[in-house]
Amino acid sequence: MADEHRPLREIARPFVVGGPSGVSVRDRLKGLTVEDEKVLRVVGAHMGSLASRDLARRVRDGLDHSTDTWAARKRDLTAESSSRWAGSVTASTHDQWGLSRRAQHAHLQSLDAGIRMLRHRLSLPVGEKGSRGRPGGYRSKHEWLHKSRRLAILEDRHEQVRAEREAGKVSVVRGGRRLLNQRHHLSVADKTLDQWRAEWETSRWFLTADGESGKRFGNETIRVTPAGEISIKLPAPLAGLANAKHGRYVLVAKVSFPHRGEEWRDRVTGNRAVAYRIHLDTVSGRWYLDASWTRKNLPVxxxxxxxxxxxxxxxxxxxxxxxxxxxxxxxxxxxxxxxxxxxxxxxxxxxxxxxxxxxxxxxxxxxxxxxxxxxxxxxxxxxxxxxxxxxxxxxxxxxxxxxxxxxxxxxxxxxxxxxxxxxxxxxxxxxxxxxxxxxxxxxxxxxxxxxxxxxxxxxxxxxLGHRIRRRTAPPRDDQSDRRGHRTVQARPGTRGSEGHCPRVPGPRTRSVRAGHGQNAVDQDAQDRSGRPAEYVQLILSL
CATH class of the missing domain: 3.30.420.10 (Ribonuclease H-like superfamily/Ribonuclease H)
Structure with missing residues (x-):
């Protein structure tokens, strides 16, 4: 039972959740030759190093970032790759920086919540019990002392994170911090040094190309034809590895995308934007191609x-x-x-x-x-x-x-x-x-x-818009009142209808025996066809 003295919080209205705004499908690159894998590794490592340098520059810029600094970074990347490769790298860099910024804000909120809770519990006497959903004091003086020290640590960490946020400084690791920490705990991760090194280098590759509407097959950097042929626009320093015209390399493997294949073909045939990502699974040694695109104006x-x-x-x-x-x-x-x-x-x-x-x-x-x-x-x-x-x-x-x-x-x-x-x-x-x-x-x-x-x-x-409190079943004797009346369902507009109903004093039904109701003494208040004799004589005398 809920506490009657504790007010119920306001309940928000139900709402329809919007569907996903994007689609992503995957297919395996089967039948790659040794030369194909070599080109993919070289291109991925080269673009990965450029992406790491660009991310480092973006982190150093911090809150001083502007369109001028963005243009300068993109010009430097274009000289060592291409304009479209540079656009994909800078877009990925900004996404990573923004994600780290949001994670920093969430960490700051978590520290705030921890500090408030510690201060509340430390302010209570030792051993005091909690009430109304809030925890009480700590159980012993030893625990109180330990938590007071932890409060000092959290306050110091909160001040440090707040200063970093105000300065625009974030911490981000290309490849993932979890994988980076596994380098010092290889036995716990059940990996050898060579396995970790291969996974670390692979995770830092960059083989991602953003789509562009109006261009041929929706992507000029990594182009996939409706027949499934894959060609890559090589960066300028690696143009000597091309096996096709205009500095492109065509892979032997082809894709078909069994899932959503028709939808993907409709997009590439109509030259609508499709983004691609090529990556390697180091455990199985398989290469994969991911295709993704956005959905706009979805009906709700x-x-x-x-x-x-x-x-x-x-x-x-x-x-x-x-x-x-x-x-x-x-x-x-x-x-x-x-x-x-x-x-x-x-x-x-x-x-x-x-x-x-x-x-x-x-x-x-x-x-x-x-x-x-x-x-x-x-x-x-x-x-x-x-x-x-x-x-x-x-x-x-x-x-x-x-x-x-x-x-x-x-x-x-x-x-x-x-x-x-x-x-x-x-x-x-x-x-x-x-x-x-x-x-x-x-x-x-x-x-x-x-x-x-x-x-x-x-x-x-x-x-569905109904109250949670249910309408109870009628009594057993043909809905009569001999065994008590049914509970009345609260109307939608009744305040507190989802709460607990207090008992109304007086008779619970209209079927009350004579002389037992709350108006038993007042004969005028009874539901009868006649009136009291005194009232009839008074009317006749007038």
């Missing part, structure tokens, strides 16, 4: 249109998705479904688990005929901090294990292909009220409803 189905066919409420958890179909009136239909996944192991395994789980979910949703999935707009940034739940390590690991961002991004892209809309709702009180109002009524002798399945019902009802 209105919220009311999605609600007409009902929805499937989905509750995200650390190891499974709980789903339940609801009709347009918010009533659960059929039985709940559970889609399990295992997010342990390497990243490819985790990504495959999410794809497989979402595929099963979408197949079931298509079979039910609904037009939308309802999910929670979750953000566990504050709940995963060690300052708020320091001793509750397993709880922090549980919350951190819920794949909110990855699952949401993957779900949006897959729902767009299945023509299913996604409605995001406020996650406030869905688990609590779902368990309170729906878990017990939906439990039968042959089925035990879990708390997560009840939360899925609450999520779906909120997405």
């Amino acid at each position: 189905v209105p919220l009311n249109a999605l609600r007409t066919g009902g929805a499937v409420g989905v509750d995200m958890n650390a190891d499974h998705l709980a789903a339940w179909q609801l009709d347009a009136h918010g009533n659960p239909v059929g039985a709940p479904r559970r889609f399990d996944y295992d997010l342990t192991g390497p990243a490819p395994h985790r990504d495959a688990q999410l794809r497989h789980t979402l595929t099963r979910l979408l197949h079931w949703a298509k079979a039910t005929g609904v037009q939308a999935l309802a999910i929670e707009d979750l953000d566990f940034t504050d709940s995963t901090t060690r300052e708020k739940h320091g001793r509750r390590k397993r709880f922090r690991q549980l919350v951190s294990g819920i794949p909110t961002s990855k699952l949401r991004a993957r779900l949006l892209s897959m729902c767009a292909e299945a023509n299913i809309g996604v409605i995001a709702v406020d996650p406030a009180y869905t688990s609590r009220w779902g368990a309170e109002h729906w878990q017990k009524p939906l439990t039968a002798t042959h089925r035990k409803t879990s708390r997560h399945a009840a939360a899925a019902v609450a999520i779906g009802r909120r997405a």
Whole structure:
């Protein structure tokens, strides 16, 4: 039960989540010759060194960056490659710098949250319990002393990060900081020095070309014909390696893009922009080509249109998705479904688990005929901090294990292909009220409803515009009042209709025996056809 003295926070309105703005497909480069691989390695290493130098210059410019400094960097890169290669390098550099800038801001916010929480808990007496969702004081003087030292460390780090942000200084590593740190922990990463070196050098290559509308096949740097022939415009210092006209090198391998191949051919045939990226998987030794393009002016189905066919409420958890179909009136239909996944192991395994789980979910949703999935707009940034739940390590690991961002991004892209809309709702009180109002009524002798399945019902009802609190079933005796009246459903405009209903004093129904109601003494207040005798005599005397 919720605390009656604690006010409920305002619940945001549901909204339709927009689909993905871009598409990316991949195909393997099969049958490459030794000369082809040599050219790809040389071009990738050369352009990678130019990209590293350009990124270093951009970081040194900091907040002094301007169109003049951008033009100067691009001129220097053009002399050692080409104008289009230089444009792709500078665009990638700006994306990396902007990503590092946003990560720095997020780190600063995390430090702020940690400092506020530490100051709050240190201000409380030792051993004081928390209340209203806020943690209490620390358990012992030793822990209080340790946390006071940590507060000083966080304040010093916060001041350092804030100074770097104001100066426009960021930290970025081409190839990834995680891979860089593995150099000093090769045994933990289960890699040899040669394996790490090969992966490190490969990750720093640059074989990316941005598309350009109106140009032949949508890309002049890495050109792929509708038949799948791949040619690369070599940088100026490597023009001697060309095997075709105009300083181009044509690869033996061809691509067809089995997935979205027709859509890709329509774009390259119409000379619309397509970006390409060539990369090597050092573990398998295979080369791949990625093609990507943007989608513009995608139609968004209105919220009311999605609600007409009902929805499937989905509750995200650390190891499974709980789903339940609801009709347009918010009533659960059929039985709940559970889609399990295992997010342990390497990243490819985790990504495959999410794809497989979402595929099963979408197949079931298509079979039910609904037009939308309802999910929670979750953000566990504050709940995963060690300052708020320091001793509750397993709880922090549980919350951190819920794949909110990855699952949401993957779900949006897959729902767009299945023509299913996604409605995001406020996650406030869905688990609590779902368990309170729906878990017990939906439990039968042959089925035990879990708390997560009840939360899925609450999520779906909120997405459909209904209140979570349900209308209870009528009494057993033909809807009579002999066993008590049914609970009245709150109207949409009633304030606090999703909260707890206080008991109204007096009789709960109109069917009250004579002499037992709150107006039993006042005969005029009774619902009767006649009037009191004293009132009739008074009228006759007038």
